[in-house]
Amino acid sequence: MQSFSYLRPADADAAIAAAAQPGKKYIAGGTDLMQLMKDDVERPAQIVDLDALPYTKIEAGPDALRLGALATMSDVAAHPEVARKYPVIAQALLASASPQLRNMATMGGNMLQRTRCGYFRDTGFACNKREPGSGCPAIHGQNRLLAILGGSGHCIATHPSDLAVALVALDTVLELRGANGATRQVALGDFHKLPGDTPHIETVLQPGELITALVVPASAAARRSGYLKVRDRASFEFALVSAAVALDLDGGVIRDARIAMGGVGTKPWRLPAVEGALRGHQAGDVAFAAAAAQAPEGAMPAVQNAFKVKLMQKTLVRALRTVAA
Amino acid sequence: MRTPSLTRRGLLGRSAATAGGLAVVPLVARAAPEIPATTAPPNPVRTPEMVDVVLQVNGKRLPLAIEPRVSLLDALREQAGLTGTKKGCDRGSCGACTVHVDGRRVNACLTLAIRCQNKAVTTIEGLAAGDTLHPMQAAFVAHDAFQCGYCTPGQIMSAVALIEEGHAHSDGDIREWMAGNICRCGAYNHIVDAVRDVAGQTDTGRG
Numbered sequence: 001m002q003s004f005s006y007l008r009p010a011d012a013d014a015a016i017a018a019a020a021q022p023g024k025k026y027i028a029g030g031t032d033l034m035q036l037m038k039d040d041v042e043r044p045a046q047i048v049d050l051d052a053l054p055y056t057k058i059e060a061g062p063d064a065l066r067l068g069a070l071a072t073m074s075d076v077a078a079h080p081e082v083a084r085k086y087p088v089i090a091q092a093l094l095a096s097a098s099p100q101l102r103n104m105a106t107m108g109g110n111m112l113q114r115t116r117c118g119y120f121r122d123t124g125f126a127c128n129k130r131e132p133g134s135g136c137p138a139i140h141g142q143n144r145l146l147a148i149l150g151g152s153g154h155c156i157a158t159h160p161s162d163l164a165v166a167l168v169a170l171d172t173v174l175e176l177r178g179a180n181g182a183t184r185q186v187a188l189g190d191f192h193k194l195p196g197d198t199p200h201i202e203t204v205l206q207p208g209e210l211i212t213a214l215v216v217p218a219s220a221a222a223r224r225s226g227y228l229k230v231r232d233r234a235s236f237e238f239a240l241v242s243a244a245v246a247l248d249l250d251g252g253v254i255r256d257a258r259i260a261m262g263g264v265g266t267k268p269w270r271l272p273a274v275e276g277a278l279r280g281h282q283a284g285d286v287a288f289a290a291a292a293a294q295a296p297e298g299a300m301p302a303v304q305n306a307f308k309v310k311l312m313q314k315t316l317v318r319a320l321r322t323v324a325a
Numbered sequence: 326m327r328t329p330s331l332t333r334r335g336l337l338g339r340s341a342a343t344a345g346g347l348a349v350v351p352l353v354a355r356a357a358p359e360i361p362a363t364t365a366p367p368n369p370v371r372t373p374e375m376v377d378v379v380l381q382v383n384g385k386r387l388p389l390a391i392e393p394r395v396s397l398l399d400a401l402r403e404q405a406g407l408t409g410t411k412k413g414c415d416r417g418s419c420g421a422c423t424v425h426v427d428g429r430r431v432n433a434c435l436t437l438a439i440r441c442q443n444k445a446v447t448t449i450e451g452l453a454a455g456d457t458l459h460p461m462q463a464a465f466v467a468h469d470a471f472q473c474g475y476c477t478p479g480q481i482m483s484a485v486a487l488i489e490e491g492h493a494h495s496d497g498d499i500r501e502w503m504a505g506n507i508c509r510c511g512a513y514n515h516i517v518d519a520v521r522d523v524a525g526q527t528d529t530g531r532g
């Protein structure tokens with residue numbers, strides 16, 4: 001790990017002013033940044049510690065759930081109102097990482113965690129995301145875990161977060177704070193960028209801009225929601241494919257559906273066509289299979305990850321069944 | 326493919342990983358008298374990057390001079406001589422480094438020591454009361470819950486936390502909430518037995 005200096009600002013504006021300059025990195029839980037620094041993928045000259053900032057609150061109001069950016073994965077997963085009114089969020093969190101990591105890792109850091117593509121995390125290889133223009137060995141190499149949707153000729157890396165999949169399904173909005181106290185809101189669906197020919201630019205975040213909160217609107221669909229994660233081992237593993245499903249049922253008829261999937265896209269992947277195909281139909285295997293058939297629309301699988309086309313549909317049908325039951 | 330440039334800084338970063346080997350300060354014997362710092366070289370070297378940090382480890386004050394990049398794991402092992410906490414992957418994937426910070430289990434390898442100032446750190450060395458083992462340590466011995474023993478300190482720290490968290494309702498629960506601790510020897514069945522024993526559980530459903 002390269003040497004760095006350490007700063008622990010007392011408030012957000014001091015943190016933002018410090019981090020706006022190049023070579024600076026915020027640290028929240030540190031669970032991703034530490035690993036990336038150990039592997040020389042990130043080489044910041046200074047670490048700006050967010051520990052003293054007041055963004056740890058979890059507020060479940062009548063209209064929305066407001067998650068402070070520094071709330072830990074453990075605390076959000078254990079919050080009774082999250083489990084009751086937004087079960088997909090609690091389930092996605094409990095299916096993530098390990099209990100130790102969840103005690104450390106935060107909401108904001110989770111959105112910004114970087115891909116698990118093995119080439120990206122090994123400086124012995126080329127990688128367009130790590131070193132723009134150096135090439136992408138994954139496209140014709142080890143790509144079993146990588147994306148079938150949203151990729152480009154420059155990068156097919158998967159966004160690894162489970163939480164972001166659940167949150168994007170529920171129309172979550174991020175609250176950001178920039179220089180001079182300026183704040184703005186960005187829908188999570190617009191926050192991550194597709195790789196295109198600039199895979200190193202992953203989000204719309206400006207230098208120094210801080211995520212302060214994640215706001216999830218309450219809805220009937222959020223109450224009837226769930227997360228299904230398919231992986232290579234039963235626990236403590238990233239997703240091969242995952243599904244976040246939220247349904248609003250009127251009798252047996254699907255009034256509203258929110259669907260997003262993980263492990264398949266270069267960003268947390270919302271599926272509006274599948275949602276449209278479900279709305280107005282009787283909940284059941286016929287509608288589920290017909291809608292799931294549209295899930296891989298636009299997929300460009302590589303050699304090793306082609307199995308995800310079918311796995312994606314099966315995972316989605318199983319998740320729909322569970323949530324509708 | 327990129328050839329990494331070999332600057333002194335870069336080379337130190339790679340070979341000494343955390344500079345723990347260079348940056349030893351002999352404050353250990355005073356701070357934790359029951360555990361002598363056997364690994365500490367005699368001559369402390371102070372680099373310009375170093376800062377003074379005071380940790381609270383197992384109820385004792387532990388003043389250190391460390392670079393900001395030093396992990397809690399390396400500070401404990403290389404500087405405090407508390408080698409009970411193990412380094413497996415150094416990347417959060419194995420749980421061998423599990424300690425408690427302010428009562429919560431965390432991976433010491435992914436924690437910067439400098440961020441632990443004013444927080445209470447508990448390691449495996451802090452569990453026993455004198456010669457009396459913590460009930461979880463005793464249960465691991467009674468159930469033969471290890472083979473080589475390398476993962477064991479992390480397993481025990483996790484198991485103690487798991488029971489405090491209230492997650493030991495069934496064997497399935499115990500397995501899921503112990504998932505952050507890998508055992509290469511595959512002592513899992515006996516580990517579950519030990520945890521169940523301490524939790525007062527009788528579920529033998531091997532979930």
Ligand SMILES: Cc1cc2nc3c(=O)[nH]c(=O)nc-3n(C[C@H](O)[C@H](O)[C@H](O)COP(=O)(O)OP(=O)(O)OC[C@H]3O[C@@H](n4cnc5c(N)ncnc54)[C@H](O)[C@@H]3O)c2cc1C
Pocket residue numbers: 025026027028029030031032033034035050069070095096097098101104105106107108109110111112113160161162163209210211212236237238239416417418
């Ligand atoms: C072994 C292992 C297994 C894992 N398994 C899973 C899994 O199954 N599913 C899953 O979803 N995740 C998994 N993870 C990833 C984990 O969830 C993330 O590392 C974690 O959520 C990152 O949060 P953090 O607070 O630790 O971020 P940090 O490491 O502190 O920061 C990550 C990045 O975000 C930036 N940042 C942090 N907070 C803010 C903020 N408020 N505003 C602006 N920038 C900010 C930092 O500068 C840094 O660039 C795993 C990680 C490990 C190590």
Ligand code: SF4
Pocket residue numbers: 115117118119120126127128129130135136137138139146154155156157199
């Ligand atoms: S898929 Fe993306 S992250 Fe992986 S090697 Fe290619 S460019 Fe790098």
Ligand code: FES
Pocket residue numbers: 411412413414415416417418419420421422423432433434435
């Ligand atoms: S050494 Fe920390 S998790 Fe493996």
Ligand code: FES
Pocket residue numbers: 470471472473474475476477507508509510511512
């Ligand atoms: S006892 Fe050997 S690794 Fe667990």
